[in-house]
Amino acid sequence: MANPVSNQEAISTAPVANRALPISGAVLAVSAAIWAYLAYFAPLDHVQGLIQKILYVHVPCWFAAYAGFALTAVCGALYLWKNDERFDRVAVAGAEVGVLFCTLGLVTGPIWAKGTWGHWWAWDPRLTVTLVLWFIYLAYLLLRSFTEGSTRTARFASVYGIAGLAAIPLNYFAIELFGGAAMHPDNLERGSLGAGMGWPFAVGVLTSLLALLHLVLLRVDLENRRIAANSTATDWDSDEGF
Amino acid sequence: MNALLAVLWKDLLTEWRSRDRAVAMLLFSMLMVVIFHFSLPGGATTETRAYAPGLLWVAYVFAALLGLGRSFAIELENDAIEGLARAPVDRGWVLLGKTIANLLILGFVQAVTACIFALVFEMDLTPVALELIGVVALGSLGLCSVGTFFAAVAVRTRLREVMLPLLALPFYTPVLVAASRATTALFETGSVSFEPIQFLIVIDASYLIASFILSDFVLDE
Numbered sequence: 499m500a501n502p503v504s505n506q507e508a509i510s511t512a513p514v515a516n517r518a519l520p521i522s523g524a525v526l527a528v529s530a531a532i533w534a535y536l537a538y539f540a541p542l543d544h545v546q547g548l549i550q551k552i553l554y555v556h557v558p559c560w561f562a563a564y565a566g567f568a569l570t571a572v573c574g575a576l577y578l579w580k581n582d583e584r585f586d587r588v589a590v591a592g593a594e595v596g597v598l599f600c601t602l603g604l605v606t607g608p609i610w611a612k613g614t615w616g617h618w619w620a621w622d623p624r625l626t627v628t629l630v631l632w633f634i635y636l637a638y639l640l641l642r643s644f645t646e647g648s649t650r651t652a653r654f655a656s657v658y659g660i661a662g663l664a665a666i667p668l669n670y671f672a673i674e675l676f677g678g679a680a681m682h683p684d685n686l687e688r689g690s691l692g693a694g695m696g697w698p699f700a701v702g703v704l705t706s707l708l709a710l711l712h713l714v715l716l717r718v719d720l721e722n723r724r725i726a727a728n729s730t731a732t733d734w735d736s737d738e739g740f
Numbered sequence: 741m742n743a744l745l746a747v748l749w750k751d752l753l754t755e756w757r758s759r760d761r762a763v764a765m766l767l768f769s770m771l772m773v774v775i776f777h778f779s780l781p782g783g784a785t786t787e788t789r790a791y792a793p794g795l796l797w798v799a800y801v802f803a804a805l806l807g808l809g810r811s812f813a814i815e816l817e818n819d820a821i822e823g824l825a826r827a828p829v830d831r832g833w834v835l836l837g838k839t840i841a842n843l844l845i846l847g848f849v850q851a852v853t854a855c856i857f858a859l860v861f862e863m864d865l866t867p868v869a870l871e872l873i874g875v876v877a878l879g880s881l882g883l884c885s886v887g888t889f890f891a892a893v894a895v896r897t898r899l900r901e902v903m904l905p906l907l908a909l910p911f912y913t914p915v916l917v918a919a920s921r922a923t924t925a926l927f928e929t930g931s932v933s934f935e936p937i938q939f940l941i942v943i944d945a946s947y948l949i950a951s952f953i954l955s956d957f958v959l960d961e
Contacts, residue, residue, distance in 0.1 A: 578957060630910045630913055631910075633906075633909075633910045634910045637903075637906040637907050637910065640903070640906060641893070641897065641903065641906075641907065644897040644898045644899055644903055645896060645897045645898075646896075646897070646898065650896060650960065653957050653958075653960070654893050654896070654897075654957075654958065656957070657893070657954050657957045657958060658893070658907065660954075661911070661950065661954075662910075664946075664950070665910065665911055665914075668914045668943060668946065669910075669913055669914050671914070671939070672913065672914030672915075672917040672918055672939065672943075673913075673914075673917060675918075675935065675936075675939060676917050676918055676921040676936060676939075
Protein backbone atom coordinates (compact mmCIF):
# COMPACT_ATOMS: atom_id res chain seq x y z
CA MET A 499 0.00 0.00 0.00
CA ALA A 500 2.04 2.92 -1.25
CA ASN A 501 1.28 6.28 0.26
CA PRO A 502 0.26 8.75 -2.43
CA VAL A 503 0.84 11.85 -0.26
CA SER A 504 4.47 12.90 -0.56
CA ASN A 505 6.51 14.69 2.08
CA GLN A 506 6.46 17.82 -0.08
CA GLU A 507 2.66 17.75 -0.04
CA ALA A 508 2.70 17.25 3.73
CA ILE A 509 4.93 20.32 4.15
CA SER A 510 2.58 22.37 2.00
CA THR A 511 -0.26 21.67 4.48
CA ALA A 512 1.85 22.74 7.46
CA PRO A 513 0.81 26.44 7.52
CA VAL A 514 -2.88 25.45 7.87
CA ALA A 515 -2.40 24.17 11.45
CA ASN A 516 0.19 26.88 12.04
CA ARG A 517 -2.18 29.74 11.07
CA ALA A 518 -5.11 28.37 13.09
CA LEU A 519 -3.05 28.08 16.29
CA PRO A 520 -3.09 31.76 17.44
CA ILE A 521 -6.87 31.96 16.83
CA SER A 522 -7.63 28.70 18.68
CA GLY A 523 -5.26 29.76 21.48
CA ALA A 524 -6.95 33.15 21.90
CA VAL A 525 -10.48 31.66 21.89
CA LEU A 526 -9.36 29.02 24.41
CA ALA A 527 -7.84 31.66 26.72
CA VAL A 528 -11.07 33.72 26.74
CA SER A 529 -13.24 30.65 27.26
CA ALA A 530 -11.01 29.34 30.06
CA ALA A 531 -11.12 32.73 31.83
CA ILE A 532 -14.95 32.85 31.68
CA TRP A 533 -15.14 29.21 32.86
CA ALA A 534 -12.79 29.84 35.81
CA TYR A 535 -14.84 32.92 36.82
CA LEU A 536 -18.18 31.06 36.59
CA ALA A 537 -16.86 27.98 38.42
CA TYR A 538 -15.36 30.11 41.20
CA PHE A 539 -18.61 32.03 41.81
CA ALA A 540 -20.93 29.04 41.29
CA PRO A 541 -23.05 28.26 44.38
CA LEU A 542 -21.82 25.59 46.78
CA ASP A 543 -23.70 22.28 46.82
CA HIS A 544 -25.70 21.86 50.05
CA VAL A 545 -24.70 18.21 50.54
CA GLN A 546 -21.23 17.85 49.01
CA GLY A 547 -19.85 21.32 49.69
CA LEU A 548 -16.73 22.60 47.94
CA ILE A 549 -15.66 19.23 46.53
CA GLN A 550 -18.67 19.26 44.19
CA LYS A 551 -16.90 21.98 42.18
CA ILE A 552 -14.61 19.29 40.81
CA LEU A 553 -17.60 18.48 38.56
CA TYR A 554 -16.69 21.51 36.44
CA VAL A 555 -13.31 19.92 35.65
CA HIS A 556 -14.04 16.20 35.86
CA VAL A 557 -17.03 15.88 33.49
CA PRO A 558 -15.65 18.24 30.80
CA CYS A 559 -12.48 16.08 30.75
CA TRP A 560 -14.60 13.09 29.65
CA PHE A 561 -16.17 15.10 26.83
CA ALA A 562 -12.69 16.02 25.54
CA ALA A 563 -11.32 12.48 26.05
CA TYR A 564 -14.18 10.77 24.19
CA ALA A 565 -14.06 13.42 21.44
CA GLY A 566 -10.29 12.79 21.08
CA PHE A 567 -10.79 9.02 20.83
CA ALA A 568 -13.66 9.47 18.35
CA LEU A 569 -11.38 11.74 16.28
CA THR A 570 -8.73 8.98 16.28
CA ALA A 571 -11.24 6.35 15.11
CA VAL A 572 -12.80 8.58 12.42
CA CYS A 573 -9.41 9.77 11.09
CA GLY A 574 -8.11 6.17 11.24
CA ALA A 575 -11.05 5.05 9.09
CA LEU A 576 -10.45 7.96 6.69
CA TYR A 577 -6.75 7.03 6.49
CA LEU A 578 -7.61 3.43 5.58
CA TRP A 579 -10.13 4.64 3.02
CA LYS A 580 -8.23 7.54 1.41
CA ASN A 581 -4.67 6.38 2.18
CA ASP A 582 -3.78 9.98 3.04
CA GLU A 583 -1.07 10.46 5.69
CA ARG A 584 -2.60 13.72 6.93
CA PHE A 585 -5.52 11.81 8.49
CA ASP A 586 -3.04 9.64 10.38
CA ARG A 587 -1.38 12.74 11.83
CA VAL A 588 -4.74 13.99 13.16
CA ALA A 589 -5.52 10.45 14.47
CA VAL A 590 -2.34 10.25 16.55
CA ALA A 591 -2.92 13.79 17.84
CA GLY A 592 -6.49 12.83 18.88
CA ALA A 593 -5.22 9.76 20.74
CA GLU A 594 -2.45 11.59 22.59
CA VAL A 595 -4.70 14.46 23.67
CA GLY A 596 -7.54 12.02 24.43
CA VAL A 597 -5.25 10.01 26.73
CA LEU A 598 -4.22 13.26 28.45
CA PHE A 599 -7.86 14.23 29.19
CA CYS A 600 -8.75 10.65 30.12
CA THR A 601 -5.87 10.66 32.65
CA LEU A 602 -7.13 13.96 34.08
CA GLY A 603 -10.62 12.48 34.38
CA LEU A 604 -9.27 9.36 36.07
CA VAL A 605 -7.30 11.49 38.54
CA THR A 606 -10.07 13.99 39.36
CA GLY A 607 -12.73 11.24 39.63
CA PRO A 608 -11.24 9.41 42.63
CA ILE A 609 -10.66 12.73 44.45
CA TRP A 610 -14.35 13.51 44.08
CA ALA A 611 -15.34 9.89 44.83
CA LYS A 612 -13.41 9.82 48.12
CA GLY A 613 -15.23 12.97 49.25
CA THR A 614 -18.73 11.85 48.20
CA TRP A 615 -18.83 8.03 48.04
CA GLY A 616 -16.16 7.46 50.70
CA HIS A 617 -14.02 5.32 48.39
CA TRP A 618 -11.21 6.21 46.00
CA TRP A 619 -12.41 3.69 43.43
CA ALA A 620 -15.63 1.81 42.66
CA TRP A 621 -16.11 -0.78 39.90
CA ASP A 622 -18.91 1.25 38.40
CA PRO A 623 -19.63 0.31 34.74
CA ARG A 624 -18.92 3.79 33.38
CA LEU A 625 -15.66 4.04 35.35
CA THR A 626 -14.48 0.58 34.38
CA VAL A 627 -15.22 1.09 30.68
CA THR A 628 -13.29 4.36 30.71
CA LEU A 629 -10.36 2.65 32.42
CA VAL A 630 -10.39 -0.06 29.73
CA LEU A 631 -10.57 2.66 27.08
CA TRP A 632 -7.57 4.40 28.66
CA PHE A 633 -5.61 1.11 28.42
CA ILE A 634 -6.69 0.68 24.78
CA TYR A 635 -5.44 4.09 23.68
CA LEU A 636 -2.22 3.75 25.70
CA ALA A 637 -1.69 0.46 23.83
CA TYR A 638 -2.47 2.40 20.61
CA LEU A 639 0.38 4.82 21.39
CA LEU A 640 2.74 1.94 22.28
CA LEU A 641 1.78 0.14 19.08
CA ARG A 642 2.81 3.20 17.11
CA SER A 643 6.20 3.37 18.79
CA PHE A 644 6.90 -0.39 18.45
CA THR A 645 5.86 -0.84 14.81
CA GLU A 646 8.47 -0.41 12.11
CA GLY A 647 7.73 1.39 8.84
CA SER A 648 5.55 4.50 8.69
CA THR A 649 2.85 3.05 6.40
CA ARG A 650 2.49 -0.13 8.46
CA THR A 651 2.45 1.89 11.71
CA ALA A 652 -0.33 4.10 10.40
CA ARG A 653 -2.33 1.12 9.11
CA PHE A 654 -2.07 -0.96 12.29
CA ALA A 655 -2.77 2.07 14.47
CA SER A 656 -5.83 3.00 12.38
CA VAL A 657 -7.27 -0.50 12.74
CA TYR A 658 -6.61 -0.49 16.50
CA GLY A 659 -8.05 3.02 16.92
CA ILE A 660 -11.30 1.99 15.21
CA ALA A 661 -11.49 -1.28 17.18
CA GLY A 662 -10.89 0.65 20.42
CA LEU A 663 -13.93 2.86 19.91
CA ALA A 664 -16.04 -0.12 18.81
CA ALA A 665 -15.08 -1.92 22.06
CA ILE A 666 -16.88 0.71 24.20
CA PRO A 667 -20.45 -0.68 23.83
CA LEU A 668 -19.30 -4.31 24.26
CA ASN A 669 -17.38 -3.52 27.43
CA TYR A 670 -20.17 -1.31 28.75
CA PHE A 671 -22.93 -3.89 28.28
CA ALA A 672 -20.74 -6.70 29.67
CA ILE A 673 -19.92 -4.78 32.83
CA GLU A 674 -23.43 -3.38 33.25
CA LEU A 675 -25.03 -6.81 32.80
CA PHE A 676 -22.61 -8.90 34.85
CA GLY A 677 -20.28 -6.47 36.66
CA GLY A 678 -20.58 -4.09 39.59
CA ALA A 679 -23.45 -1.79 40.55
CA ALA A 680 -23.70 1.67 38.95
CA MET A 681 -22.60 4.58 41.15
CA HIS A 682 -22.71 7.37 38.57
CA PRO A 683 -26.04 9.10 37.85
CA ASP A 684 -27.79 7.70 34.76
CA ASN A 685 -27.75 11.00 32.88
CA LEU A 686 -27.49 14.72 33.31
CA GLU A 687 -31.03 15.65 32.44
CA ARG A 688 -32.13 19.23 32.13
CA GLY A 689 -32.61 20.53 35.64
CA SER A 690 -30.62 17.77 37.37
CA LEU A 691 -27.92 20.33 38.21
CA GLY A 692 -28.67 22.82 40.96
CA ALA A 693 -29.52 26.47 40.27
CA GLY A 694 -26.50 28.41 38.97
CA MET A 695 -24.52 25.25 38.18
CA GLY A 696 -25.60 24.83 34.55
CA TRP A 697 -23.56 27.66 33.02
CA PRO A 698 -20.18 26.85 34.60
CA PHE A 699 -20.74 23.23 33.57
CA ALA A 700 -21.65 24.12 29.98
CA VAL A 701 -18.76 26.59 29.61
CA GLY A 702 -16.45 23.95 31.14
CA VAL A 703 -17.48 21.46 28.46
CA LEU A 704 -16.98 24.07 25.74
CA THR A 705 -13.54 25.00 27.15
CA SER A 706 -12.42 21.36 27.28
CA LEU A 707 -13.44 20.85 23.65
CA LEU A 708 -11.60 24.06 22.66
CA ALA A 709 -8.55 22.82 24.59
CA LEU A 710 -8.77 19.52 22.70
CA LEU A 711 -8.93 21.42 19.39
CA HIS A 712 -5.97 23.65 20.29
CA LEU A 713 -3.80 20.76 21.52
CA VAL A 714 -4.63 18.65 18.45
CA LEU A 715 -3.64 21.56 16.20
CA LEU A 716 -0.40 22.00 18.18
CA ARG A 717 0.39 18.28 17.84
CA VAL A 718 -0.38 18.27 14.10
CA ASP A 719 1.81 21.34 13.67
CA LEU A 720 4.63 19.59 15.54
CA GLU A 721 4.31 16.52 13.29
CA ASN A 722 4.33 18.75 10.19
CA ARG A 723 7.52 20.45 11.39
CA ARG A 724 9.12 17.09 12.13
CA ILE A 725 8.38 15.86 8.60
CA ALA A 726 9.65 19.14 7.13
CA ALA A 727 12.88 18.85 9.18
CA ASN A 728 13.38 15.22 8.11
CA SER A 729 12.78 16.18 4.49
CA THR A 730 15.36 19.02 4.71
CA ALA A 731 17.88 16.69 6.38
CA THR A 732 17.36 14.13 3.58
CA ASP A 733 17.95 16.85 0.97
CA TRP A 734 21.21 17.88 2.67
CA ASP A 735 22.34 14.25 2.84
CA SER A 736 21.72 13.78 -0.88
CA ASP A 737 23.53 17.07 -1.69
CA GLU A 738 26.56 15.90 0.30
CA GLY A 739 26.43 12.63 -1.61
CA PHE A 740 27.03 14.49 -4.82
CA MET B 741 -13.19 -21.80 2.11
CA ASN B 742 -10.46 -24.06 0.72
CA ALA B 743 -7.92 -21.58 2.06
CA LEU B 744 -9.46 -21.90 5.52
CA LEU B 745 -9.19 -25.70 5.44
CA ALA B 746 -5.64 -25.56 4.04
CA VAL B 747 -4.42 -23.17 6.76
CA LEU B 748 -6.26 -25.14 9.45
CA TRP B 749 -4.72 -28.42 8.27
CA LYS B 750 -1.24 -26.86 7.98
CA ASP B 751 -1.37 -25.40 11.51
CA LEU B 752 -2.71 -28.58 13.10
CA LEU B 753 -0.18 -30.75 11.25
CA THR B 754 2.71 -28.45 12.25
CA GLU B 755 1.51 -28.61 15.85
CA TRP B 756 1.08 -32.38 15.74
CA ARG B 757 4.65 -32.81 14.46
CA SER B 758 6.31 -30.42 16.89
CA ARG B 759 3.78 -30.37 19.80
CA ASP B 760 5.72 -27.42 21.20
CA ARG B 761 2.84 -24.96 21.54
CA ALA B 762 0.35 -27.32 23.23
CA VAL B 763 2.99 -28.67 25.62
CA ALA B 764 4.17 -25.17 26.56
CA MET B 765 0.59 -23.97 27.11
CA LEU B 766 -0.25 -27.02 29.18
CA LEU B 767 2.83 -26.72 31.38
CA PHE B 768 2.08 -23.03 31.81
CA SER B 769 -1.52 -23.77 32.91
CA MET B 770 -0.31 -26.41 35.38
CA LEU B 771 2.24 -23.99 36.81
CA MET B 772 -0.54 -21.44 37.22
CA VAL B 773 -2.50 -23.90 39.37
CA VAL B 774 0.58 -24.19 41.62
CA ILE B 775 0.90 -20.40 41.74
CA PHE B 776 -2.81 -20.03 42.58
CA HIS B 777 -2.38 -22.52 45.40
CA PHE B 778 0.42 -20.52 46.98
CA SER B 779 -1.23 -17.14 46.42
CA LEU B 780 -4.69 -18.02 47.83
CA PRO B 781 -5.03 -17.42 51.61
CA GLY B 782 -6.10 -21.01 52.33
CA GLY B 783 -4.45 -22.62 49.30
CA ALA B 784 -6.31 -24.20 46.36
CA THR B 785 -8.68 -26.44 48.36
CA THR B 786 -12.42 -26.95 48.88
CA GLU B 787 -12.34 -23.87 51.18
CA THR B 788 -11.45 -21.58 48.27
CA ARG B 789 -13.68 -23.29 45.70
CA ALA B 790 -15.63 -20.06 45.12
CA TYR B 791 -12.57 -18.59 43.38
CA ALA B 792 -12.19 -21.58 41.02
CA PRO B 793 -14.28 -20.25 38.04
CA GLY B 794 -12.44 -16.92 37.97
CA LEU B 795 -9.01 -18.55 38.36
CA LEU B 796 -9.87 -21.10 35.67
CA TRP B 797 -10.53 -18.27 33.21
CA VAL B 798 -7.35 -16.45 34.27
CA ALA B 799 -5.40 -19.64 33.45
CA TYR B 800 -7.26 -19.94 30.11
CA VAL B 801 -6.57 -16.34 29.13
CA PHE B 802 -2.83 -16.50 29.84
CA ALA B 803 -2.45 -19.91 28.20
CA ALA B 804 -4.31 -18.54 25.15
CA LEU B 805 -2.02 -15.50 24.95
CA LEU B 806 1.03 -17.76 25.10
CA GLY B 807 -0.23 -19.94 22.25
CA LEU B 808 -1.61 -17.13 20.12
CA GLY B 809 1.71 -15.30 20.17
CA ARG B 810 3.40 -18.38 18.68
CA SER B 811 0.74 -18.90 15.99
CA PHE B 812 2.14 -16.07 13.86
CA ALA B 813 5.71 -16.13 15.21
CA ILE B 814 6.25 -19.53 13.50
CA GLU B 815 5.24 -17.91 10.20
CA LEU B 816 8.23 -15.56 10.43
CA GLU B 817 10.60 -18.50 9.87
CA ASN B 818 11.68 -18.61 6.22
CA ASP B 819 9.34 -15.64 5.63
CA ALA B 820 6.33 -17.96 5.49
CA ILE B 821 4.16 -14.99 6.46
CA GLU B 822 4.95 -13.42 3.06
CA GLY B 823 3.53 -16.54 1.39
CA LEU B 824 0.36 -16.33 3.50
CA ALA B 825 -0.08 -12.67 2.62
CA ARG B 826 0.63 -13.16 -1.09
CA ALA B 827 -1.62 -16.20 -1.49
CA PRO B 828 -4.33 -15.45 -4.10
CA VAL B 829 -7.14 -15.94 -1.59
CA ASP B 830 -9.18 -13.74 0.69
CA ARG B 831 -7.00 -13.07 3.74
CA GLY B 832 -10.07 -13.32 5.96
CA TRP B 833 -10.16 -17.09 5.34
CA VAL B 834 -6.46 -17.36 6.24
CA LEU B 835 -7.10 -15.58 9.53
CA LEU B 836 -10.21 -17.68 10.20
CA GLY B 837 -8.26 -20.90 9.53
CA LYS B 838 -5.65 -19.83 12.06
CA THR B 839 -8.39 -18.86 14.54
CA ILE B 840 -9.98 -22.33 14.38
CA ALA B 841 -6.56 -24.05 14.68
CA ASN B 842 -5.81 -21.93 17.76
CA LEU B 843 -9.24 -22.74 19.18
CA LEU B 844 -8.68 -26.49 18.83
CA ILE B 845 -5.19 -26.38 20.39
CA LEU B 846 -6.48 -24.19 23.22
CA GLY B 847 -9.46 -26.54 23.67
CA PHE B 848 -7.13 -29.48 24.35
CA VAL B 849 -5.19 -27.44 26.94
CA GLN B 850 -8.44 -26.21 28.54
CA ALA B 851 -9.82 -29.74 28.90
CA VAL B 852 -6.71 -30.94 30.77
CA THR B 853 -6.59 -27.75 32.88
CA ALA B 854 -10.27 -28.16 33.88
CA CYS B 855 -9.53 -31.73 35.02
CA ILE B 856 -6.62 -30.49 37.16
CA PHE B 857 -8.86 -27.78 38.67
CA ALA B 858 -11.52 -30.41 39.43
CA LEU B 859 -8.90 -32.52 41.22
CA VAL B 860 -7.35 -29.68 43.20
CA PHE B 861 -10.61 -28.01 44.26
CA GLU B 862 -12.35 -31.40 44.64
CA MET B 863 -15.24 -30.59 42.30
CA ASP B 864 -17.31 -33.10 40.38
CA LEU B 865 -17.63 -31.58 36.93
CA THR B 866 -19.27 -34.55 35.22
CA PRO B 867 -22.92 -33.42 35.80
CA VAL B 868 -22.17 -30.04 34.15
CA ALA B 869 -19.58 -31.25 31.64
CA LEU B 870 -21.65 -30.54 28.50
CA GLU B 871 -22.73 -27.07 29.64
CA LEU B 872 -19.16 -26.29 30.69
CA ILE B 873 -17.83 -27.34 27.28
CA GLY B 874 -20.40 -25.04 25.66
CA VAL B 875 -19.52 -22.02 27.83
CA VAL B 876 -15.76 -22.59 27.45
CA ALA B 877 -16.08 -23.05 23.68
CA LEU B 878 -18.05 -19.80 23.31
CA GLY B 879 -15.65 -17.87 25.54
CA SER B 880 -12.60 -19.33 23.83
CA LEU B 881 -13.93 -18.46 20.36
CA GLY B 882 -14.02 -14.83 21.47
CA LEU B 883 -10.49 -15.06 22.91
CA CYS B 884 -9.09 -16.78 19.80
CA SER B 885 -10.81 -14.62 17.15
CA VAL B 886 -9.66 -11.27 18.52
CA GLY B 887 -6.38 -12.78 19.80
CA THR B 888 -5.40 -14.24 16.41
CA PHE B 889 -6.21 -10.90 14.78
CA PHE B 890 -3.97 -8.98 17.20
CA ALA B 891 -1.28 -11.69 16.99
CA ALA B 892 -1.00 -10.83 13.28
CA VAL B 893 -0.42 -7.19 14.30
CA ALA B 894 1.92 -7.90 17.23
CA VAL B 895 4.17 -10.21 15.21
CA ARG B 896 5.18 -7.25 13.02
CA THR B 897 6.24 -5.11 16.00
CA ARG B 898 9.31 -4.94 18.17
CA LEU B 899 8.70 -6.56 21.60
CA ARG B 900 5.88 -8.66 20.10
CA GLU B 901 5.61 -10.82 23.24
CA VAL B 902 4.75 -7.67 25.21
CA MET B 903 2.53 -6.11 22.56
CA LEU B 904 0.05 -9.01 22.16
CA PRO B 905 -1.25 -8.95 25.78
CA LEU B 906 -1.36 -5.15 25.75
CA LEU B 907 -3.39 -5.11 22.53
CA ALA B 908 -5.67 -8.06 23.27
CA LEU B 909 -6.43 -7.91 27.01
CA PRO B 910 -8.73 -4.83 26.87
CA PHE B 911 -10.79 -6.71 24.25
CA TYR B 912 -10.86 -9.82 26.45
CA THR B 913 -12.67 -7.97 29.25
CA PRO B 914 -16.24 -8.47 27.97
CA VAL B 915 -15.54 -12.14 27.15
CA LEU B 916 -13.99 -12.74 30.54
CA VAL B 917 -16.79 -11.00 32.45
CA ALA B 918 -19.56 -12.99 30.72
CA ALA B 919 -17.71 -16.33 30.61
CA SER B 920 -16.59 -16.28 34.25
CA ARG B 921 -20.11 -15.30 35.42
CA ALA B 922 -21.59 -18.17 33.39
CA THR B 923 -18.99 -20.62 34.78
CA THR B 924 -19.63 -19.43 38.35
CA ALA B 925 -23.38 -20.01 37.91
CA LEU B 926 -22.67 -23.43 36.45
CA PHE B 927 -20.42 -24.48 39.36
CA GLU B 928 -22.76 -23.09 42.01
CA THR B 929 -26.22 -24.02 40.70
CA GLY B 930 -25.52 -26.61 38.00
CA SER B 931 -27.24 -24.50 35.34
CA VAL B 932 -26.62 -21.26 33.47
CA SER B 933 -29.06 -18.59 32.33
CA PHE B 934 -29.33 -17.64 28.64
CA GLU B 935 -28.19 -14.03 29.23
CA PRO B 936 -24.38 -14.58 29.37
CA ILE B 937 -24.60 -17.21 26.61
CA GLN B 938 -26.47 -14.78 24.38
CA PHE B 939 -23.90 -12.09 25.17
CA LEU B 940 -20.99 -14.41 24.35
CA ILE B 941 -22.61 -15.29 21.00
CA VAL B 942 -22.94 -11.57 20.18
CA ILE B 943 -19.29 -10.91 21.13
CA ASP B 944 -18.03 -13.90 19.14
CA ALA B 945 -20.00 -12.85 16.06
CA SER B 946 -18.77 -9.22 16.37
CA TYR B 947 -15.12 -10.24 16.78
CA LEU B 948 -15.24 -12.81 13.96
CA ILE B 949 -16.92 -10.45 11.48
CA ALA B 950 -14.65 -7.50 12.39
CA SER B 951 -11.45 -9.56 12.12
CA PHE B 952 -12.60 -11.05 8.79
CA ILE B 953 -13.36 -7.61 7.32
CA LEU B 954 -10.17 -5.96 8.63
CA SER B 955 -7.84 -8.90 7.82
CA ASP B 956 -6.52 -7.16 4.68
CA PHE B 957 -5.04 -4.39 6.83
CA VAL B 958 -3.12 -6.65 9.24
CA LEU B 959 -1.92 -9.51 7.04
CA ASP B 960 0.49 -7.62 4.83
CA GLU B 961 3.53 -8.45 2.74
